[in-house]
Amino acid sequence: MAEQQKKSTIGLMVLAILFVALNLRPAISSIGPMLEPIRADLDLSNSEVSLLTAVPVFCMGLFAPLAVLFGRKFGLKRSIAMLLVAIGLFTLIRGFVPTYPVLLASAFFIGLAIAIISPLLSAMIKRDFPMRTAALIGVYSFGMGLGATLSAGLTGVFYTVADWPLAIASWSLLSVAAIIIWVRVKQPAEVKVEETAIDGVALVSPWKNKRAWYMLLFFGFQSAFFFSMLTWLAPIAIEKGMTVLAAGGVLTLMTAVQIVGNISIPLMFNKFPSRLAWILIVLAFGTVGIFLLMFGNVEAIWIAAACIGVALGGLFPIALLMPLDETTSADEANSWTAMTQSGGYIISAFMPLTIGIIYDATGNHDITLLLFLAFIVLMVIFSLLLNKKG
Template sequence: MNNTVDQRAVTWTIFAILLVALNLRPAISSIGPMLEPIRTDLLLTNGQVSLLTAVPVLCMGLFAPAAIVFNRRFGLKPSIGFLLAVIGLFTLTRGFWPTYASLLISSFFIGIAIAIIGPMLSAMIKRDFPFRTASLIGVYSFGMGLGATLAAGLTSVVYANSGWPIGLAVWSALALLAIIVWVRMPTSNPAAPQHTKEVLPLSGSPWKNRKAWYMLLFFGFQSALFFSMLTWLAPIAIDKGMTVLAAGGVVTLMTAVQIVCNISIPMLFGRFPNRFVWVLIVLGFAVAGILLLMYAATWTVWPAAAMIGVALGGLFPIALLMPLDATDSADEANSWAAMTQSGGYLISAFMPFIIGLIYDQTGNHDITLLMFLAFIALMIVFAHLLQKNA
């Protein structure tokens, strides 16, 4: 009987992690397909509208270290529950106050909430599932990818029927669902080692560790590629002659392929554990997709989006696993994840905005695509350095 109860508790915990992760992207990814309608309705420049995705990512970089403080002062479960409520509330305000100021304010607070939740989920996985980290990181990244896919695809549908404010605000429902499940989750996972505690003790700083810096830089450029694609793939598709609805479909395809790879690629790590080989494989898909966007016809945007989705789907779980592979405890994992995500998101925060400024000046995305190739080259360099220092 106890085994049945324990298994239910483990299953509920995994489901709760999935739903929390599901809320970490829709408030950002729903903006991408709506960039042009928002820009037109609010009379904004491309640089201004791109701040709506740059601001939350900047906050994710600045506030990720607060995860350690939040966990020590309030505990993991209450902290994540409260931060889910923050995401839901500020997402909802976009439907009732559809101004540029409102969108920026909501992006700021949503970014803070996402920043703190991210490292705490990694620490929770390290604590409660120390022998299944790859699988649970797959669940984590799958949830984030699924949230991005739903928002990128369905926001355009809601927009077509109700306008962009409702298209953005509707994603607050996901936060409500996650809160309902989260508050009913067991305080501690019966599958975890018995000596673990809800509040994690502080460990030594990873900021003096060279490997941690390589991880930070790798995370930064994979995140830059992800958020830049999420923000600008639809406008690139529109520039190639697609409608707003079709461009939203392209982003949906990219994120759909991504979520399949989010959960399937980590499952292969046990059989083929060499992370550097995986980095080369998935980045090969990214290069192929970007070259199609640069030189091929309009219809090739679809296969290009699928190839880029493979790359994004593999890169994110690899980046999330790096701190967990290098550490021995949830305490260390929390500190390393906070560092890599903090610095990494700071690197990536300004990329969509910079792309917007360049697009305003040039009127095309030629430089944008060259920047994507530069991100890929840098990721290969830092992955190689990590392999040498393993």
């Protein structure tokens, strides 16, 4: 009976992590399909409307260090619950007050909430599943990928039966579902001891550790690779001769392969634990994908998208696991994760814009593809440095 209750508790916790992760992308990725209706309806410039997706990503980097303060002040479970409420409310308000200032303010506060919740969720996985961190990080990254894919694909469908404010506000329902499940999660008995004890403990700052900086840079370039591909793969495919519809299919294929990789690759970590080997394998797929974009024909773009999806599907959970592999406690994992995501997301926030500026100046994506190769080379370098202990 006790064993059955334990399995039920673990199952509920896994489901809760999945639903929390589902909430970490839709408020951002649902804006993309609605950029043109929003721009036209509110009479905005392209730069003004682009801030609605740029601001939350930048906030995800800028405010990640606040996760340490939230974890110590309110505890992990309560902090995540409060932040889920914030994401839901600021997503919902877009449907009732669809003005540009409100959209921009909601983008800011949603980005802030996501910035704080992400390291807290990693810390909770480290604390409650110390022997299953890889599998649970897989669930976490799968949930994020699934949330982004669903919102990017279905927001346009919602728009066909309603207006754009309702289409983007509808994703607040996900937070309601997550909160209902999250408040039912039971915490281990030792949690209160740990969370009160850490108030007086002075941990060594990861900002003074070179390995933490390698992780930050690895996270930054894998995130830059993801956001740049998400933004520019379809335009690259169109430049190579694809129709707009086919280019959208290529992007869908990439994200579909990615979310399968998010859940399946971490499940193999227990049998094949070498992080460096996995990084080199998935980056090899990414390299093949980029070379196909450079030198392949139009049909090869589909294979390129699948290869890049494999790379993205493996890189994100590996980047999430790095601070957890390095640390021994939930509070320490929270600090390291906050640092890596802080600097990492700030790096990635500027990359799609940088590519856009280069494209405006050159009129082609040759330099874009070279930048993607540079991201891969840098990730190889930092993973090799991390493989050296000490």
